[in-house]
Amino acid sequence: MRQRGSISYESGHVWPPPPPERDETEEQRAERLEQEREAKRVSDEIDKAIEQQREEMKKRRPQMKILLLGQAESGKSTMLKNFQLQFTPKAFKAESGAWRAVIHLNLVRSVNFILDLLSPNPRFTHAGSPASVIISGSDLLGQQQPQYVHTDGPVGPIIEPTPELKQLRMRLSPLKRVEEMLSKRISADDPNPVRKGLNSASEVSVRSGSGWKALARLSHRTRPASPDELEDAGRVIEACRDDIIELWADPVVQKGLKSNEIALQEQSGFFLNEVSRIAVKDYTPTPEDILKARLQTMGVEEHRLIMETATESGKEWVIYDVGGSRGQRPAWAPFFDDVNAIIFLAPISAFNQTLSEDKSVNRLWDSFYLWQSICTNRILANVTIILLLNKVDVLEAKLQAGVNFSKYVTSYKDQPNDVEHVSKYLKAKFSAIHRQHSNRNRKLHIHLTTATDHRATSIILVRIREVILTNNLIDSDFV
Numbered sequence: 036m037r038q039r040g041s042i043s044y045e046s047g048h049v050w051p052p053p054p055p056e057r058d059e060t061e062e063q064r065a066e067r068l069e070q071e072r073e074a075k076r077v078s079d080e081i082d083k084a085i086e087q088q089r090e091e092m093k094k095r096r097p098q099m100k101i102l103l104l105g106q107a108e109s110g111k112s113t114m115l116k117n118f119q120l121q122f123t124p125k126a127f128k129a130e131s132g133a134w135r136a137v138i139h140l141n142l143v144r145s146v147n148f149i150l151d152l153l154s155p156n157p158r159f160t161h162a163g164s165p166a167s168v169i170i171s172g173s174d175l176l177g178q179q180q181p182q183y184v185h186t187d188g189p190v191g192p193i194i195e196p197t198p199e200l201k202q203l204r205m206r207l208s209p210l211k212r213v214e215e216m217l218s219k220r221i222s223a224d225d226p227n228p229v230r231k232g233l234n235s236a237s238e239v240s241v242r243s244g245s246g247w248k249a250l251a252r253l254s255h256r257t258r259p260a261s262p263d264e265l266e267d268a269g270r271v272i273e274a275c276r277d278d279i280i281e282l283w284a285d286p287v288v289q290k291g292l293k294s295n296e297i298a299l300q301e302q303s304g305f306f307l308n309e310v311s312r313i314a315v316k317d318y319t320p321t322p323e324d325i326l327k328a329r330l331q332t333m334g335v336e337e338h339r340l341i342m343e344t345a346t347e348s349g350k351e352w353v354i355y356d357v358g359g360s361r362g363q364r365p366a367w368a369p370f371f372d373d374v375n376a377i378i379f380l381a382p383i384s385a386f387n388q389t390l391s392e393d394k395s396v397n398r399l400w401d402s403f404y405l406w407q408s409i410c411t412n413r414i415l416a417n418v419t420i421i422l423l424l425n426k427v428d429v430l431e432a433k434l435q436a437g438v439n440f441s442k443y444v445t446s447y448k449d450q451p452n453d454v455e456h457v458s459k460y461l462k463a464k465f466s467a468i469h470r471q472h473s474n475r476n477r478k479l480h481i482h483l484t485t486a487t488d489h490r491a492t493s494i495i496l497v498r499i500r501e502v503i504l505t506n507n508l509i510d511s512d513f514v
């Protein structure tokens with residue numbers, strides 16, 4: 036690397052030049068001056084190249100680093116998708132085909148979950164039987180979700196099938212293999228594959244971050260001789276389309292789900308109402324489908340967004356999307372160091388739910404606790420913090436369905452059980468935690484969001500971008 040001082044360049048010229056010898060002739064003097072001129076020219080050129088390189092580095096260096104935090108299923112990855120849809124729409128569109136397999140897997144898992152309830156040997160039964168692993172539905176409307184446990188032996192069907200349903204079960208049996216294949220395919224490179232068969236339809240726990248988007252490239256165009264497994268899966272799903280519609284519409288199934296307090300339609304990655312559109316050969320996921328798709332994040336994923344918007348075209352924003360379950364949280368801290376902003380998501384609809392990983396912990400309480408630990412963290416004392424109280428649509432549906440907020444949050448007492456008052460109360464609660472536990476007097480930015488609604492979220496994203504850019508203006512000027 037070139038340094039300031041007296042340095043020889045390849046040409047043999049030296050800059051700055053040594054002092055002239057006292058007894059030099061006119062000829063020597065002219066030669067010396069010429070060498071000095073040449074050395075200066077070379078030096079100037081190098082300075083210019085360094086400056087150009089610095090400018091280039093400045094352009095390429097991530098302008099912003101953002102960390103998405105929050106408990107599992109709070110909507111972090113969904114918010115990331117909103118960022119991509121808003122600021123890198125071309126890249127988002129280019130990748131949208133990869134989500135087809137995820138959405139098909141979401142759908143097939145819902146179907147297989149129902150088929151399992153109809154099976155004489157369900158993988159799961161109500162809690163109380165010999166158990167090894169507890170599963171549960173999440174985001175259920177109504178009371179706490181029922182718990183199901185892995186069974187050791189035959190216990191009889193959870194929903195008694197009619198002869199028609201038995202037929203449907205048989206005809207839809209190839210979907211078990213499709214689920215296995217899609218799960219394996221999406222989590223292909225993962226060294227610790229997800230335990231199979233222990234997820235309810237609500238929790239599609241295939242792992243991302245293992246290059247699953249490369250799926251999009253494995254089309255028949257690249258492998259003409261061997262039909263791709265994904266296409267096979269698509270064909271099986273399409274062939275099963277009418278039977279899936281019939282299964283989902285069956286009154287015995289609907290009644291059975293209701294009496295077992297399973298609200299599949301309220302769970303993550305629910306696509307059973309859209310089978311006729313999704314289970315077709317040339318299905319292309321819409322942005323809304325992609326926002327609804329569920330793929331659990333494992334570890335910390337780095338996403339580099341090359342901004343496509345006019346004002347910031349070419350600039351790079353790096354967004355870190357983390358896995359939110361308790362076991363994943365120790366992996367967050369190493370990313371706190373040089374981050375510009377934290378977007379913390381709290382799913383405020385989860386007030387009547389418990390953590391999948393610890394049934395004794397209320398999800399809202401877990402969000403409070405997590406939020407407090409982020410506010411207290413000294414390394415993050417100067418970082419811009421944005422709090423998103425997410426899943427407002429689910430909160431509203433729950434309250435309207437008569438789920439009583441004050442039953443779970445007793446300090447709410449007898450205030451109105453509507454979304455306006457509940458969200459105001461929660462805003463105040465999160466703000467108070469921030470005030471009490473933040474190291475300095477920093478401003479907190481809070482928004483109510485429904486991350487699956489891109490139109491509404493996009494207005495908030497513009498505001499978030501402004502806040503992040505403004506708060507980091509000084510730093511970015513000196514990059």
Ligand SMILES: Nc1nc2c(ncn2[C@@H]2O[C@H](COP(=O)(O)OP(=O)(O)OP(=O)(O)O)[C@@H](O)[C@H]2O)c(=O)[nH]1
Binds near residue numbers: 111331332333426
């Ligand atoms: N109805 C509704 N669903 C949402 C909202 N935000 C996210 N979801 C859905 O909730 C599910 C979970 O969201 P994710 O973004 O995967 O959650 P996450 O925080 O990344 O979860 P982990 O990766 O497990 O940490 C997905 O199926 C989303 O489509 C919302 O505001 N309303």
Ligand SMILES: [Mg+2]
Binds near residue numbers: 112113330331356358
């Ligand atoms: Mg995620």
